[in-house]
Amino acid sequence: MLDFDGRVCILSAMPRRVLLALAGSVLFGALGWRPAPTAGPDARRSPLRSLVADQRLYALERDNGCLDEPVGAAPQAWPDWAAAHITGGDVAPSRVVSDPYPTLHSVAVDAEHDRVVMTDPNRHAIWTYERTAASKGKDAVTALAGVRGPSTGMMFIAAVALDPQAREIYTVDNDIGDRMMVFPYDADGNVKPTRVLSVPHQAWGVSINPARKEIAISVEGPREIAVYAQNASGTDRPLRMIRGPRTGLGDPHGVVFDGVNNEIVVANHGNQNGRQTAPGTVTGGRRGGGDGAETPIVGGRFEEPSITVYPGEATGDVAPARRIQGARTGLNWPMAISIDAAHNEVAVANSGDSSVRVFRRTADGDAAPLRVIKGPRTGIHGPMGVTIDANNDELWVANYGEHTALVFARAAAGDVAPKRILRNAPEGSPTVGFGNPGAVAYDSKRDEILVPN
Amino acid sequence: MIAGQTARVSRTMHGLYYDAKHDEIVVPVALGGAILTLAGGANGGDPPLRVIQGPRTGLVQPDTLYVDVLHDEIVADSGNDSVLIFPRTGAGDIEPVRRLGGPKTHISNIYGIAVDAVHNLIVIGNRIDTGGRNSQDAILVFNRTDTGDVAPRAMISGPRTGIIKIRQIVVDEDRGQIFATIKNNFENYEFEQERPSPWNPDKTGFIGIWSIADNGDVPPRGVIKGPATGLVWPAGVAINPASHEVYAIDSVSNALFMFRVPELFRRMETR
Numbered sequence: 001m002l003d004f005d006g007r008v009c010i011l012s013a014m015p016r017r018v019l020l021a022l023a024g025s026v027l028f029g030a031l032g033w034r035p036a037p038t039a040g041p042d043a044r045r046s047p048l049r050s051l052v053a054d055q056r057l058y059a060l061e062r063d064n065g066c067l068d069e070p071v072g073a074a075p076q077a078w079p080d081w082a083a084a085h086i087t088g089g090d091v092a093p094s095r096v097v098s099d100p101y102p103t104l105h106s107v108a109v110d111a112e113h114d115r116v117v118m119t120d121p122n123r124h125a126i127w128t129y130e131r132t133a134a135s136k137g138k139d140a141v142t143a144l145a146g147v148r149g150p151s152t153g154m155m156f157i158a159a160v161a162l163d164p165q166a167r168e169i170y171t172v173d174n175d176i177g178d179r180m181m182v183f184p185y186d187a188d189g190n191v192k193p194t195r196v197l198s199v200p201h202q203a204w205g206v207s208i209n210p211a212r213k214e215i216a217i218s219v220e221g222p223r224e225i226a227v228y229a230q231n232a233s234g235t236d237r238p239l240r241m242i243r244g245p246r247t248g249l250g251d252p253h254g255v256v257f258d259g260v261n262n263e264i265v266v267a268n269h270g271n272q273n274g275r276q277t278a279p280g281t282v283t284g285g286r287r288g289g290g291d292g293a294e295t296p297i298v299g300g301r302f303e304e305p306s307i308t309v310y311p312g313e314a315t316g317d318v319a320p321a322r323r324i325q326g327a328r329t330g331l332n333w334p335m336a337i338s339i340d341a342a343h344n345e346v347a348v349a350n351s352g353d354s355s356v357r358v359f360r361r362t363a364d365g366d367a368a369p370l371r372v373i374k375g376p377r378t379g380i381h382g383p384m385g386v387t388i389d390a391n392n393d394e395l396w397v398a399n400y401g402e403h404t405a406l407v408f409a410r411a412a413a414g415d416v417a418p419k420r421i422l423r424n425a426p427e428g429s430p431t432v433g434f435g436n437p438g439a440v441a442y443d444s445k446r447d448e449i450l451v452p453n
Numbered sequence: 454m455i456a457g458q459t460a461r462v463s464r465t466m467h468g469l470y471y472d473a474k475h476d477e478i479v480v481p482v483a484l485g486g487a488i489l490t491l492a493g494g495a496n497g498g499d500p501p502l503r504v505i506q507g508p509r510t511g512l513v514q515p516d517t518l519y520v521d522v523l524h525d526e527i528v529a530d531s532g533n534d535s536v537l538i539f540p541r542t543g544a545g546d547i548e549p550v551r552r553l554g555g556p557k558t559h560i561s562n563i564y565g566i567a568v569d570a571v572h573n574l575i576v577i578g579n580r581i582d583t584g585g586r587n588s589q590d591a592i593l594v595f596n597r598t599d600t601g602d603v604a605p606r607a608m609i610s611g612p613r614t615g616i617i618k619i620r621q622i623v624v625d626e627d628r629g630q631i632f633a634t635i636k637n638n639f640e641n642y643e644f645e646q647e648r649p650s651p652w653n654p655d656k657t658g659f660i661g662i663w664s665i666a667d668n669g670d671v672p673p674r675g676v677i678k679g680p681a682t683g684l685v686w687p688a689g690v691a692i693n694p695a696s697h698e699v700y701a702i703d704s705v706s707n708a709l710f711m712f713r714v715p716e717l718f719r720r721m722e723t724r
Contacts, residue, residue: 081615081672087716088662090679094698098708122707155651155705176651176705198644202464220464221484221514235644251463251484271463274486274513274532297533299508299546300486302461332458332498352457352498382456433454434707438467439517439621439689440700445473445493449691449700451709452466452480 097449099432101140101425102127104405105384106159106336107398108169111391113185115144116422118385118398118405119160119171121435124148126160126171126183127424131392134420138427140403147183149190154181156436159205159254159336159385161215163230168194172203172217175436180206180217195233200226205255205266205336212312214239216257216264223249223277225264225310227257244280244317248308253335254348260341261361262312263321267334267348270303280316305331307348307359324359326366331357336398340388340410345370347395349383356386356397356408373397375415379406382433394419403429457498461489467564467688468517468530468621475522475541477502481515481529488515488529488539507546511537516564517578517621523570524597526550530563536577555602559593565622565633572665573597576631577605578619582640588617592633592663609663611670616661621689628720629665630674632699634658634690651686651705658687660701662717674721677701677712684710694718 103122110117114131125148133141147169148154155176162169167185178201181193203226205218213230224243228236242249242264251271257264276295306325310318325331332352339346344361355374359367373380373395382401388410389396397406397418403425406418434453441450455462455478465483472479476493487506492499505527506512514532521528525541535554539547553575554560565578575597581589591610595603609631610616618636625632637658638649649656659678663671677684677699688704697715702708 081613086673087675087721088677088714090681091677091712091714092681093683093710094713095711096683096708098706150650153650176648178648269458269463269484271482271484272486273484274508274510297508297511297513299510300482300506300512302485302487302506305458333456352459432707434702434709436704437688437702437707437709438465438704439469440691440702440709441469441471441478442691442693442700443471443473443478443493444693444695445471445476449709449711450469450471450478451689451702452462452469453464 097432099430099434101403101429103400103431103433103435104398104403104424105157105400107385107387107396107405108160108162109387109389109396110162110164111389112164113167115185116396116405117160117162117169119157121156121158121174124152124154124157126154126157126169128169128185129422131389132420133422134407135423135427138423140423140425143424145186145188147187147189147191151190151192152181152183153177153179153193153196158203159207161206161208163208163210165210170206170208170215172199172206174202174204178203180215195231197228197232198235200224204253207255207257209257209259209312211259211262212257214257216255218252218255218266220251220253221273223247223252223272225249225252225255225266227264240313240315241280242310242314242316242318244277246317246319247277247280247310248306248320248323249277250303250306254337256337256339256346257312258339258341264310264312264314265337265339265346266308266310267337268306268308269333270305272301272303274298274300280318305334307331307334307337307346322362322364324363324365324367328366328368329357329359330355330369330372335383336385336387338387340390342390343410345388347386347388349386349397351382351384351400354380354382354401356380356383356395371411371413373408373412373414373416377415377417378408379404379418379421401431401433403431455491455495455497455499459498459500460491460495461485461487461501461504465514465516468519468566470518470520472520472522479518479520479527481518483514483516483532486512486514486532488512488518488527503542503544505539505543505545505547509546509548510539511535511549511552517566519566519568521568521570521597528566528568528575530566534561534563536560536563536566536575551598551600553595553599553601553603557602557604558595559591559605559608564620567622567624567631568597569624569626569629569665570597571626572629574665575599576622576624576665578622578633580619582642584641584646585639586617588639590616590619592616592619592622592631594665607666607668609667609669609671613670613672614661615659615673618658620687623690623692624665625692625694625718627694628718630721631663631665632690632692633661633663634687634701635661636686636688636704638686657685659684660687660690660699662721664721675717677714677717682710682712683708
């Protein structure tokens with residue numbers, strides 16, 4: 001699969017291993033799971049051993065010469081416990097639940113250069129495939145390139161955007177890294193990004209407006225859209241921010257900065273925490289997105305999910321120009337969105353009911369979708385990414401709940417099979433779905449382990 | 454799998470409690486300023502049985518919680534540097550029955566809460582962001598019914614503890630032992646400041662075990678720590694004393710590890 005110049009870097013063997021498994025919010029019950037036997041040439045290798053070995057990330061990279069600079073063995077920063085009687089120690093786990101394969105989050109297509117790019121928060125990677133790639137039978141497709149490793153600085157990456165003119169890939173960290181990273185199309189392996197921009201914590205969506213040479217980034221907790229110059233880097237501040245109680249932003253996810261219609265389109269889950277949104281004045285020197293000042297406590301709320309639309313130059317606490325919201329919309333955990341300016345439509349990956357919903361771009365209020373792709377024949381399962389390739393009259397879906405990306409006819413509707421399936425793992429490989437999990441509990445009644453994402 | 458709009462769950466759920474007596478799952482929703490109680494067998498988009506949410510609750514961005522089944526209470530982080538105690542069956546926009554917070558408490562940024570109903574104690578995994586490895590994070594121990602701005606009865610903190618960026622905690626009430634998740638990294642909130650990298654295994658995290666009677670700058674009595682464990686930045690811990698198992702969830706490797714360690718379920722020697 002990946003070949004980092006013949007060196008055995010972390011990912012070089014990864015697609016041959018059993019992978020363990022969001023960048024979202026799911027509560028899992030993991031009952032009595034044990035690693036399944038591995039298929040393929042490494043079948044004799046214990047998945048557990050593979051996983052544990054994978055944890056020595058930096059050491060492996062150093063040992064295998066994958067780092068840009070030599071790094072001496074840093075002393076472990078531990079207190080002197082030598083004199084203390086401490087039980088336990090360096091204990092190997094008896095069982096592990098994890099997903100050794102990449103988990104697909106967001107998808108972007110460059111029709112001009114015939115490539116499709118997907119983000120992977122599970123293994124902290126970006127994968128590039130030929131646009132027309134498709135699995136034969138049950139097999140996984142080999143990626144053209146994979147960007148992953150310590151030098152990339154990537155952690156829980158979420159959305160992806162492409163600049164076909166500059167041949168650049170943009171992605172944002174949702175957690176731990178809090179950065180936007182830009183890589184050249186030909187990046188492969190453990191490489192440094194060509195440009196890095198510090199962005200607020202919990203960034204999710206990223207979209208380029210080529211007409212304005214600007215980038216829009218959605219941020220979940222602070223409930224804001226930060227707009228930067230496209231060439232911003234380092235600690236550059238946003239040019240403007242859409243934020244405040246009038247905006248209707250609530251736990252925003254997907255964002256599209258529509259260069260044709262000069263609009264910013266946002267998918268919102270509707271969650272409002274207990275504090276009033278910070279004022280919409282431009283800040284951004286802190287990872288929290290605001291200036292650190294506390295706003296009044298107004299109590300949390302669960303609002304209905306929505307798609308909100310703002311003028312491209314909107315700033316501060318502005319009401320949306322349009323808002324798709326209500327029972328007829330069927331919106332349920334709307335994730336990525338994509339605009340088809342040619343046909344005046346907006347598609348949304350509706351993760352909560354495993355569908356893709358297509359609305360009229362100018363729809364407003366409690367509008368029913370024009371089309372819904374949903375059902376067992378579609379193979380759509382917990383979709384996180386969607387993008388419309390108008391040039392080839394196709395619609396791409398990145399499944400988070402399966403190891404697949406699906407390609408449909410652009411105007412597909414109902415319970416239809418995809419035109420092509422791109423697998424990144426052998427068919428039937430389970431997805432665990434963990435994405436930066438933060439807690440665990442034991443259900444003694446069912447002998448199950450609960451994990452919230 | 455519990456997921457979707459109607460289930461009301463969101464990201465940033467850093468705590469979780471399974472109530473075996475009432476067969477319920479209780480979880481905080483930081484992004485919605487709420488506490489959800491779900492049926493133990495909930496699945497898909499099943500809506501919560503009860504929701505505590507609203508301006509009277511004092512909940513801002515609750516990160517973690519615990520259920521004191523014996524005294525029928527939910528003990529929760531407010532997301533505003535305080536602990537709030539609600540009736541277990543409470544719902545809607547209700548006021549807490551007790552609030553613990555203020556300068557004497559040292560309560561700052563709560564990432565772990567547990568109740569030891571046997572010893573009548575509340576245990577807090579408390580973080581104070583120093584922007585570096587000079588950690589003031591602590592395990593704070595209060596009397597269960599403490600309220601207002603009161604000093605903790607014990608504070609386990611200091612360089613010998615190894616506590617740097619504490620996360621979820623749980624108490625083995627029968628043996629009086631605290632299991633704490635230690636990420637062993639730190640936060641920087643200004644863009645100009647570099648953050649630690651999870652790719653560096655020289656600063657990996659661990660599970661540490663202390664006695665409920667410990668106080669001060671004392672080493673853990675037990676650990677799960679080292680390269681064989683596979684832990685990078687562990688974020689959560691749960692225990693199953695019946696099978697002598699410790700469950701740890703890792704926020705970097707996206708993995709759930711099960712350790713069978715009978716020696717950690719014996720009463721450890723007194724100091």
